[in-house]
């Protein structure tokens with residue numbers, strides 16, 4: 001089911017934003033005119049991915065550096081402290097749709 005997330009104009013200004021839909025924290029991000037949605041909670045220890053940085057098409061958690069592909073949720077780089085890598089699971093992504101200037105996320 002599609003749920004309203006944010007106005008496209010607002011996302012254009014900020015590029016990434018945390019929204020909560022049906023109690024689920026989700027980061028929506030604008031990348032090369034496409035909108036992506038990924039769980040906002042890092043699969044390592046729950047850091048907010050919307051507070052992280054976007055590099056190419058990946059989002060990097062600011063806490064321990066886990067990196068996820070925004071399109072698939074695949075782990076690009078595991079969480080780590082120094083050189084010690086820690087188990088990091090794939091993140092959940094969501095389909096998005098833009099209708100009349102509004103971004104919708106499918107849950």
Ligand code: FES
Nearest residue numbers: 042045047061064
């Ligand atoms: S909580 Fe995100 S890398 Fe540790």
